[in-house]
Amino acid sequence: MIEVKIDGQRVAVAAGTTILAAARRLGLEIPTLCHHEALEPFGACRLCLVALDEGGRQSIVAACNYPLERSGLSVETGTPAVWQARKMSLKLLLARCPGVKVLQDLARQWRVDTADLLLTGDGEEECILCGLCVRVCREVIGKNAISFVYRGAERKVSTPFDAETDLCLGCAACAYLCPTGAIKVREEAGRLLIDRWHSDLEQALCSECGRPVVPAELLVQMREKAAEEGVPGEELLCLRCRRMRAAAAATALPVPQYGPADSFPARRSSREEPDVNQARKGK
Ligand code: SF4
């Protein structure tokens, strides 16, 4: 274990713990946009900047991917210099994606003056290049269907050759984690479409009503994984049919005994057997 100081508070952590994790252990808040606990740190958004003092040598570093390796380090999370650096990072993100709500909200909250913003794109871009989609696809789903391509102003996340790829299962984990809403998942004529990745996927149908439920290939892989883990495969039902089945099962229970329509019934003790026959006769 090593001991470091964050905002004047001492904390003991295992060597290699990031500044962000150590700060959170103390209940300190550091803004983040490209960080997710389940994924490898990436350090893309630079909103988590903090001031680090290493024996008198001072620097501004990204808290999410800076590992604390030795005792005696000191971190400040809210100095004027730190806030100035974070606001600059936010302005750079806004220059690329001026219409993104999460950035606009932060700009308002942090009182960032955006009057002098110089757009670096067409003003329509919604991807801030945080890499959450790339990391979740690679690290959690294990597919690598998308990755960063090109450099500089051309940099973007894309599928191989910017074309439809059978690596994309349509799990939509990328859209779930995307902080800006840049990845739109929609259904059209029973198919699942993710335009940003050129994905157009056949869906497996509910065995009861025939509605599309889940991308077919994703279902195959889920069932294979379940089989490997010894979990028996379940019949495929949509949410509505699942609810209907549950309701049908519930009606097989003893009929509840209700009082007059305008009075809420007193809860029946679980030991009292309801008089089903009397209730059915309307007595
Ligand atoms: S598409 Fe979304 S999750 Fe992926 S890099 Fe862009 S902003 Fe991040």
Ligand code: FES
């Ligand atoms: S959260 Fe640390 S750089 Fe984005």
